Amino acid sequence: MCGIIGAVAQRPVADILIEGLRRLEYRGYDSAGLAVLDSTNRLQRSRAVGKVAMLATKLLETPIDGKTGIAHTRWATHGKPAEMNAHPHVSGTWLGVVHNGIIENYLALREKLGSYGYGFDSETDTEVIAHLVALHLKREGSLLKATLKARQEFKGAYALAILSPEEPNTLVVARQGSPLIIGLGIGENFVGSDIQAMLPVTNRFIYLENGDVAYVGLHKIEIYNEEGELVERPIRESRAKDSASELGEYRHFMLKEIFEQPTAIASTLENRLASGHFLPSIVGQNVMETLAKVEEIQIIACGTSYHAGMVGRYWIESMTDIPCTVEVASEYRYRRQPLRKNMLFVTISQSGETADTLAALEKIKEAKGCLASLSICNVAESSLVRESDMNLMTVAGPEIGVASTKAFTTQLLALQLLLGTLIQAKTGETDASRKLAQDLQLLPILVEQVLELNPVIEKLAEQFIDKHHSLFLGRGAQYPIALEGALKLKEISYIHAEAYPAGELKHGPLALVDSEMPVVAIAPTGLLLEKLKSNLEVVHARGGQLYVFASQNAQMKPDEQTHVIELPAVPEMLAPIVYTIPLQLLAYHVAVLKGTDVDKPRNLAKSVTVE
């Protein structure tokens, strides 16, 4: 989704901006642009449809540079991907603006600005920001005052960075709903929607809060809150490693991140277990009293994180008496629900910036509808973490590939950590909670072992490249894993993939099965294995091609229609995590063979900060 980088410096900034945009590429975008104040203090702009590399080439052919600049990667919401719609947008020679988010009342503002004589060169909602701030700039005489005035008229979500020839060496930025961060330098300062974009120039950051507007100069930063009061925001030093955005020996970030899972899991386990005991501090200080009161759990998330929540529900209800429901945030936020007593409201998000998930949390907080909110998140500085009462951080490291991999498996692990802590809070340690804690220690090594299947799965992927459709089947806690396997395949290989609980096949989807239909099944040992085998017999009898990821103890027999890929025997509670790995590898290799843009699949964005 859209990305912002800006700089106020005493050196040329075009290269810093282009490098920042490159680092934002993982978020997904369709065009890029940059605007600088040149040596004569004129506003210069360059934009290109396609990759940041196209913009960089354009700048080589027609160089522009200056010491104050803003740049943007755009993911189209209002108006097609086209140069005229790419940011920065300008208001004559008065100012340039880059914007993440959506101005919901842009049509009304467009009309109003039209009546003042402003014309529009794009189809975007962003252009109204440029003209409205320009209108106020003419009246107020200061970019900061103009932005403070204009923001009172915006409805929606935005992160903005604005520059104007009227005020050299200045950026004015604003945040409402979309993340925006100030990066601190010495005699220079930066702004960005993501710290990754600024890591080559600084590791000291100020995270703006909703409603903040800030003046960013060479030596001075002033932040005003929603009420227009001058406020201080803490400076945080980031330990995020710049190298996280390097591919190293890997061809794609997705493959790198799949192989990072043993480390990500080990890091997420670190300091959270001690001799069969879940350390309560993992979700915050003095939380046991709150967790002991929990009578219901509501999990809210989107996409892959939602699948993690679905698995969590199986686990929580299998080991406690706490009823648990799971819902996608985009539905939950608009649905009326009776308020429930002593409910723990759990949000799951890799980025912590997903607009729907944040809105669902806001809704429950406004209604005072839960005992407490708890986020499972991978980004410590994210909005979700800041807005939640308790947090359980996954320690996966930055995830660059749009298709979520290591974030998912660490979310599953976090749900198990939460489950163990809940059991301890409600009933004290039990044999089952102790066994869970012991089993979890095995995870990094088990995942390592399954990764050794990579060459086998690479070969298997060849059988999928000419397919247009596929089915994924699982039962119990493996059903959401089937959903996740299907999501991975469709999002990066563009093969239509559907997942079903295997017992549901006979109620309709079986009609799709013929010799052209690959059917992927997940078959660890457990209570439902024999049931699953019967479901697969039915597919087999209709000529379906079966690809079964099975436990070595499952006694699955291969034949000309049945490909069996054996996995090590694993404790039942760990199976969903372990069986995710081969499905990620399968999707990856199919996509590579099909030649798609694996890390940045078409139409998708890493961080979905708009509704």
Ligand code: AGP
């Ligand atoms: C997964 O591969 C996705 N690209 C997507 O479904 C993602 O999980 C979803 O948008 C939620 O994101 P979040 O975890 O950052 O909230």
